[in-house]
Amino acid sequence: MAKLGNIFNKEEIKKEEQHPRRIIKWIHYSKLKENVEQYCPARDKEEIESLADLIQATGEVIENLSVSKLDTDEYKIIAGHKHCQACKLLVEERGLKEFAFLPCIVNNVSAVQESFRVMASNGYHTKKNV
Known part of the structure; x- marks a missing residue:
């Protein structure tokens, strides 16, 4: 809680300045590479078609994908x-x-954080040995 004497003090850091900004980058699907650690693939083509129908009906992808940079123009999917x-x-x-x-x-x-994020994004699925 802010002290009464600091209410007008410009040195006090605003909450929104404490968190890094997330910048959305629009990336072509052909530049996004599958993550080999992804253990929850689509069950069948029908599942992907259903999701495509929802995206088409909405007019856009409403959830940002989480990616990491692989190369100059390629990204590895963490979630999405x-x-x-x-x-x-x-x-x-x-x-x-x-x-x-x-x-x-x-x-x-890091690679460890990336692996954890893949698991966290699939947290409601059971990992199956293939």
């Missing part, structure tokens, strides 16, 4: 694999080029 597959289907099979770019947040995290 199915959204990427659905957009690929919308563009390549339905000819809807407006879904070619997906909203992504580029994370600069």
Whole structure:
């Protein structure tokens, strides 16, 4: 809680300045690569088609994908694999080029943090040995 004497003190840090800004970068689906640690693939094409139908009905992908930079122009998906597959289907099979770019947040995290985020994004799924 702020002290009464600091109410007008400009040195007090605002809450929104304490957190790093997340900048959304629009990345073409062909630049997004599957993560080999992803253990929850789509069950079947019907699941991806259903998600594609929802994205098409909404008119946009409403959830940002979480990615990490691989190369100059390539990114590894941390979370959002199915959204990427659905957009690929919308563009390549339905000819809807407006879904070619997906909203992504580029994370600069260690390999351990990345692995944890993959698990956390699939936390409600049971990992199956394949």
